[in-house]
Amino acid sequence: MSHQILLALVAFAFATSVTPGPNNLMLMASGANFGLRRSVPHLLGVALGFGAMVALLGLGVDRLIAEAPRLALALKAVSLVYVLWLAWKIAHAAAPEGQAGTGRPMGFLAACAFQWVNPKAWMMGLGALSAYSAGAGGALVVAAVFTLVNLPSVALWAAMGQGLRGLLQDAGRRRLFNRVMAVLLVASMLPVLSGH
Numbered sequence: 001m002s003h004q005i006l007l008a009l010v011a012f013a014f015a016t017s018v019t020p021g022p023n024n025l026m027l028m029a030s031g032a033n034f035g036l037r038r039s040v041p042h043l044l045g046v047a048l049g050f051g052a053m054v055a056l057l058g059l060g061v062d063r064l065i066a067e068a069p070r071l072a073l074a075l076k077a078v079s080l081v082y083v084l085w086l087a088w089k090i091a092h093a094a095a096p097e098g099q100a101g102t103g104r105p106m107g108f109l110a111a112c113a114f115q116w117v118n119p120k121a122w123m124m125g126l127g128a129l130s131a132y133s134a135g136a137g138g139a140l141v142v143a144a145v146f147t148l149v150n151l152p153s154v155a156l157w158a159a160m161g162q163g164l165r166g167l168l169q170d171a172g173r174r175r176l177f178n179r180v181m182a183v184l185l186v187a188s189m190l191p192v193l194s195g196h
Contacts, residue, residue: 017153021120024157029181031161034105039158045111051147054125058139079117091182
């Protein structure tokens with residue numbers, strides 16, 4: 001891979017990793033509700049899980065799914081149901097006044113697994129593989145670049161959520177924030193609902 005192509009890949013990885021999507025919205029909500037330190041397994045799961053997904057797609061899993069339309073439809077349905085469930089959890093994450101929160105942030109393995117039902121992750125991964133990889137070696141380079149770029153990008157969203165913790169000490173504001181984040185998470189699924 002030439003230096004120019006590598007730089008273009010890094011720019012693509014950054015632009016797609018740092019913009020809003022299900023992972024970043026959930027990490028912002030996690031940072032706001034649980035703090036940055038408790039959100040570290042979640043953000044590591046996003047970065048490493050996405051890198052692993054891209055590597056596997058580049059090594060042939062994408063062709064298996066393309067040849068099985070029912071599997072692709074099932075993945076889409078699971079995506080919708082799972083994101084709706086996550087949105088409900090985020091919307092109800094605020095602790096009642098005077099009580100400590102009993103919820104937990106998403107763990108490492110759950111965040112890794114989520115990449116397989118995250119429509120933005122699929123678009124990012126398949127787009128990068130079609131534009132920047134040639135063969136298995138190229139797919140592994142794309143996966144490595146995305147992992148390295150994705151980690152600080154998603155950490156930024158968790159840190160932004162952490163920065164809002166002071167503002168969200170009020171239970172009413174925290175409830176409103178969580179409900180807005182839940183609506184945004186569901187809205188991020190509109191491309192899946194519309195079939196694009």
